[in-house]
Amino acid sequence: xxxxxxxxxxxxxxxxxxxxxxxxxxxxxxxxxxxxxxxxxxxxxxxxxxxxxxxxxxxxxxxxxxxxxxxxxxxxxxxxxxxxxxxxxxxxxxxxxxxxxxxxxxxxxxxxxxxxxxxxxxxxxxxxxxxxxxxxxxxxxxxxxxxxxxxxxxxxxxxxxxxxxxxxxxxxxxxxxxxxxxxxxxxxxxxxxxxxxxxxxxxxxxx
Amino acid sequence: xxxxxxxxxxxxxxxxxxxxxxxxxxxxxxxxxxxxxxxxxxxxxxxxxxxxxxxxxxxxxxxxxxxxxxxxxxxxxxxxxxxxxxxxxxxxxxxxxxxxxxxxxxxxxxxxxxxxxxxxxxxxxxxxxxxxxxxxxxxxxxxxxxxxxxxxxxxxxxxxxxxxxxxxxxxxxxxxxxxxxxxxxxxxxxxxxxxxxxxxxxxxxxx
Numbered sequence: 001x002x003x004x005x006x007x008x009x010x011x012x013x014x015x016x017x018x019x020x021x022x023x024x025x026x027x028x029x030x031x032x033x034x035x036x037x038x039x040x041x042x043x044x045x046x047x048x049x050x051x052x053x054x055x056x057x058x059x060x061x062x063x064x065x066x067x068x069x070x071x072x073x074x075x076x077x078x079x080x081x082x083x084x085x086x087x088x089x090x091x092x093x094x095x096x097x098x099x100x101x102x103x104x105x106x107x108x109x110x111x112x113x114x115x116x117x118x119x120x121x122x123x124x125x126x127x128x129x130x131x132x133x134x135x136x137x138x139x140x141x142x143x144x145x146x147x148x149x150x151x152x153x154x155x156x157x158x159x160x161x162x163x164x165x166x167x168x169x170x171x172x173x174x175x176x177x178x179x180x181x182x183x184x185x186x187x188x189x190x191x192x193x194x195x196x197x198x199x200x201x202x203x204x205x206x207x
Numbered sequence: 208x209x210x211x212x213x214x215x216x217x218x219x220x221x222x223x224x225x226x227x228x229x230x231x232x233x234x235x236x237x238x239x240x241x242x243x244x245x246x247x248x249x250x251x252x253x254x255x256x257x258x259x260x261x262x263x264x265x266x267x268x269x270x271x272x273x274x275x276x277x278x279x280x281x282x283x284x285x286x287x288x289x290x291x292x293x294x295x296x297x298x299x300x301x302x303x304x305x306x307x308x309x310x311x312x313x314x315x316x317x318x319x320x321x322x323x324x325x326x327x328x329x330x331x332x333x334x335x336x337x338x339x340x341x342x343x344x345x346x347x348x349x350x351x352x353x354x355x356x357x358x359x360x361x362x363x364x365x366x367x368x369x370x371x372x373x374x375x376x377x378x379x380x381x382x383x384x385x386x387x388x389x390x391x392x393x394x395x396x397x398x399x400x401x402x403x404x405x406x407x408x409x410x411x412x413x414x
Contacts, residue, residue: 021279021293023230025241034232034241034275036297068241072228074389077404080333081321082343086228090243110288117282118291118379126287126369136289158393162333168400172325172407173386182281183377186365193375197284200379 002153011148015091016041018071018206020117025066026053039067040112046093046141047100047109054137057099067093067141071206074171078155079162085151087171093146097139103130109138120196176205209360218355222298223248225278225413227324232273233260246274247319253300253348254307254316261344264306274300274348278413281378285362286369292358294378300353304346310337316345327403383412 006012022039025032039048046067056063073087100106107128114122128136155169178200181193192198213219229246232239246255253274263270281294307313314335321329335343362376385407388400399405 021277023232023241023275023277025230025232025239025273027234027239031271031301032232032234032239032273034230034273034299036275036277036295038293064238066232066239066241068230068243070228070230070243072383074386075324077325077328077388078332080339081317081329081335082339084321084325084328084332086245086324088243092241094238114288114291117293118284121284121291122288125285125291125374126372128288132287132289154389154391154393158391163393165333166398167332168390168398168404169394170388170390170400172388172404174383174412175386176279176381176383179281179380179382181284181377181379182361183375184361184365186361186370187376191373191375193377197375197379205381 002156003151004149006148012091012143012146015069015071015089015148016046018089019069022048022067022069024048024050024053025068026056027063028052028056038113038117040109040114040116042108042112044143046143047112048139048141049113049137050097050139051137053097053139054099057097062096064094064096065141072174073152074173076155076171077169078157079160079165079167079169080157083155083157087151087153089148089150091146091148093141093143095141095145097141100138100140103133106133106136106138109140110136120194124194124196178203178205209363210358211356213355219298219350219353222276222278222296222355223253225296226276229255229274229276231255231257231260232275233263234270235259235263245320245324247316247321247323249315249319251350253350254319255346255348256320256344257304257346258344260304260346261306264304269303271301271303272348279381280359281380283362283378284376285364286367286372286374286376287364290362290364294358294360296355296357298353298355300348300350302348302352304348307345307347310340313340313343313345316347317343327401331401331403385410385412
């Protein structure tokens with residue numbers, strides 16, 4: 001079995017740690033919406049920016065949402081169309097999110113969110129003012145109800161009848177990396193990226 | 208405005224053409240689920256593998272789903288936490304999917320799906336048998352109700368008060384590429400990847 005399911009917390013943590021963007025599914029007046037948004041992890045909680053979901057929550061505070069984080073690792077190229085697939089790591093979290101209102105928690109949540117995608121930025125840039133904090137819609141979601149699914153490795157038809165076809169089969173890896181930082185064109189050319197940004201160029205996301 | 212919305216078909220086509228994986232949001236017995244799945248485009252239709260959604264559709268055939276395709280292009284690193292963001296291209300498609308039952312359409316849909324992620328594979332590998340076709344759950348979704356959102360370019364605070372802080376600001380690009388094909392270890396070492404696979408190594412997804 002190259003496809004695996006897991007409910008272990010360590011597996012969930014690993015998938016969440018490897019990214020910064022999730023797809024948030026929420027019911028808005030009877031219509032399902034799936035919106036990409038940034039997330040951060042702090043302890044047993046996921047924090048997320050979610051203007052769509054927070055608008056819903058104000059009207060329907062007991063709405064269960066689904067947050068899905070997916071990393072694509074490769075195309076599984078088999079000997080038959082039927083056996084084609086994708087190598088991936090995917091976490092799904094279900095729960096009723098809570099709109100964060102406490103300013104201290106909002107600050108902690110925003111810090112987790114900022115550091116998830118851009119470690120080092122929280123200390124480097126100007127932190128939120130009271131007014132900015134108030135204008136930010138932040139959601140907290142417990143990591144209690146979650147599952148992880150992954151697929152890895154070669155195609156499954158290596159010992160099937162199709163192996164006799166003599167075709168090539170294997171995996172075409174998909175790799176997500178950071179490029180060279182692009183400086184804001186309004187800055188003078190001698191302003192160079194700080195080390196915590198410059199050092200990420202060429203690195204694989206989540207490593 | 209570096210954030211843009213569009214309902215133009217050409218913008219939708221461009222986002223869809225640049226990927227092969229979507230997040231499908233569907234209501235399953237009152238709970239929203241967001242599932243990553245492969246898609247293909249043929250004419251005015253999106254085809255997708257969707258076992259979860261198809262199980263729902265059998266019970267509730269008029270279920271509206273949301274399909275979201277997101278490409279992350281970079282981290283927007285501003286002078287303040289508040290102005291941080293992500294450069295992205297995102298398409299959202301709403302509609303009531305149709306369970307494809309006609310064998311000819313199923314074959315066309317599977318071809319679109321296979322060629323979307325792996326151009327050249329449909330002709331190279333063994334195509335589906337009648338039995339395999341019957342075992343595949345394929346959904347068709349019209350591209351009529353769709354919207355595209357994108358963000359590109361530098362942070363928005365280049366002419367704000369924060370510019371005086373003298374901090375570096377800009378974009379850290381995120382790039383998704385194909386790696387070198389990994390041959391199934393059960394194959395003899397002289398079986399090399401066909402040109403349509405080997406030629407993708409090092410190429411950016413969607414280019």
